[in-house]
Amino acid sequence: MNRSEDATYFNVEEMEVIEGATVEAHTTLRADVRASTDEIVVWDEFRWVKDVDRDFGILSTTRHTAHDRVTGEAVDCCGSSVNEESTPQSGQAFKWPFLVEQRDYEFFDSTVREALPIAFEGVEEVDGHPGVEAYKFVQVVEPTVVETREIPRSLLGLDGEGDVTADIVYSNTRTYWIDPITGSPLDLSEEQRRVAVVDGEERLVMFEATMDFTDETVAERVESAVDSGEKIVLIRSTLPVVLLAVGGGVVLLGLLLYLARTRPPAHART
Amino acid sequence: MRRTVATVCIAFGVFCLVLAPLLRYWVAETFMKTPWTTTRRR
Numbered sequence: 001m002n003r004s005e006d007a008t009y010f011n012v013e014e015m016e017v018i019e020g021a022t023v024e025a026h027t028t029l030r031a032d033v034r035a036s037t038d039e040i041v042v043w044d045e046f047r048w049v050k051d052v053d054r055d056f057g058i059l060s061t062t063r064h065t066a067h068d069r070v071t072g073e074a075v076d077c078c079g080s081s082v083n084e085e086s087t088p089q090s091g092q093a094f095k096w097p098f099l100v101e102q103r104d105y106e107f108f109d110s111t112v113r114e115a116l117p118i119a120f121e122g123v124e125e126v127d128g129h130p131g132v133e134a135y136k137f138v139q140v141v142e143p144t145v146v147e148t149r150e151i152p153r154s155l156l157g158l159d160g161e162g163d164v165t166a167d168i169v170y171s172n173t174r175t176y177w178i179d180p181i182t183g184s185p186l187d188l189s190e191e192q193r194r195v196a197v198v199d200g201e202e203r204l205v206m207f208e209a210t211m212d213f214t215d216e217t218v219a220e221r222v223e224s225a226v227d228s229g230e231k232i233v234l235i236r237s238t239l240p241v242v243l244l245a246v247g248g249g250v251v252l253l254g255l256l257l258y259l260a261r262t263r264p265p266a267h268a269r270t
Numbered sequence: 271m272r273r274t275v276a277t278v279c280i281a282f283g284v285f286c287l288v289l290a291p292l293l294r295y296w297v298a299e300t301f302m303k304t305p306w307t308t309t310r311r312r
Contacts, residue, residue, distance in 0.1 A: 041304050069303040098302040236298035240290040247286025254279030257272055 001026055001217050002188065007209035009051070009058050010196075015155065017205060018051065023058065025049045025211055029094070035066065035078045042066045042078050043094065049207075058207060063110050067093035072183055074108055074115075082110050091115025096183035098232070100135055107137075111170050112144045118176070126177055126186050128215060129222050134177035134186050141172040143193075151196055156203035166196040168206060179221075181229035186221045188213050 007023035010016075027047045035042040048060040063082050066075040074080070074089035081087050091106035092115075107118040118139035126132045150163040158164060170193070177187040190211045196204040213221070 067304075070299075072304065095304065232298065232301060235301055236294055240294040243286040243290035243293070247283045247290065249283070250279045250286065251283030254276045254281075254283060257276035257279065260272070 001214050002190065002211035003214050004209035004211045007051075007207070007211075008205050009207045009209070010204060011051075011054070011056060011058075013056065018054075021054070022052045023049060023209055023211070024052055032064070032078070039069060040066045040075050040077070041069050045094075049211075061110055065089055065093050065108075071097040073097075082113055087113050089113075089115070092118070095185060096135075096137075096178050098181065098183050100178055100180050100183050102135065105137065107139050107174070107176075109139070109141055109172070109174075111146055111172070112141060116141060118174070123180075124177065126218065126222060128218065129186075132186070132222050132226065133180070135180050137176045137178060139172075139174040139176075141170070141174070143169045143171040145197075146170045146194075149196065151204070156196060156198060158198065158203070164198055166198050166203065168194055169197050169202075170194050179225035179229060181232055182225045184221060184225045184228075186225060187218050 002025040004021075004023045007021045008017060008019045009021060009023070011018050025047060027045060030044045030046075032042040032044055043065055045063040045065065046060070047063075049058045050056060051058060061083060064078070065080055066078045067073060068075055072092050072095040074091060074093040076088045076090065079086070080089045082089075089108050091108040093108055096105065102120050102123075104117055104119045106115040108115045116139055118137045121136045121138050123133050124136045126134050145167045147168045148165050149168055151166045153160050153162060153164050156164065156166065172193070173191040175189045176185050178184070179186050188211075191209075192211060193208045194206040195202045195208075196206055
């Protein structure tokens with residue numbers, strides 16, 4: 001769950017801009033088991049953002065995405081869609097590959113419906129979890145028109161009566177902290193902004209908030225990633241090294257025993 | 271007796287040497303896949 005304690009948004013019910021709101025974003029992921037295979041997994045995502053105090057739904061998004069089970073990259077198949085509209089997807093979908101590399105990736109933004117670069121910006125400790133290191137990736141989504149909407153002129157401070165067509169411009173700076181072994185997001189911060197623009201001039205803030213994973217969400221993700229990561233390191237590194245050492249030693253011991261057995265007794269050599 | 275122990279040691283050692291790369295390149299690869307049977311909220 002993501003949360004912001006100081007969000008600004010336009011409440012269409014009350015027809016006014018609400019400031020300083022506590023806003024939460026909830027995401028539900030459900031596997032489409034029938035569409036998933038050994039190679040790809042298909043997830044249905046439902047994400048909704050609401051004002052906690054007013055119990056008011058601000059935004060919601062649905063997404064149907066197939067992604068590679070190893071690389072985490074979106075795969076264009078199985079009726080990929082965003083908000084029920086067919087949308088080819090590419091780039092990292094929900095997570096990074098296992099054994100993440102220290103390089104830039106592309107990450108799919110479901111609002112602009114496009115994969116955009118997400119830059120590797122170093123290794124950092126996860127906030128509140130000493131000793132847990134993560135790879136930090138930052139994606140900047142430049143202001144992009146994502147829809148047009150009819151809005152009363154009076155709301156936008158424009159002269160005259162009736163509605164005017166406004167561009168809804170979306171921008172976002174998304175920072176992910178990724179577990180280097182499992183590729184799972186451990187922490188996320190999004191500085192989202194949606195504004196109504198008329199004739200190139202910003203007239204109304206539709207949504208503005210810095211949405212962060214809550215401490216509980218980060219703790220759950222760290223625990224899960226550490227658990228999976230330890231198993232992967234055990235199977236991929238620790239056990240093979242131990243088996244090579246033990247195997248080599250035991251073979252050597254066996255050969256020595258065999259040679260000692262077959263060597264003629266000392267008195268036979270004289 | 272010693273020959274039996276030597277044979278067992280060599281067999282076990284070879285087994286370990288074969289198992290090591292199998293674990294690293296086969297079992298680990300199988301393990302490193304996103305599960306698809308889970309439903310979760312975050």
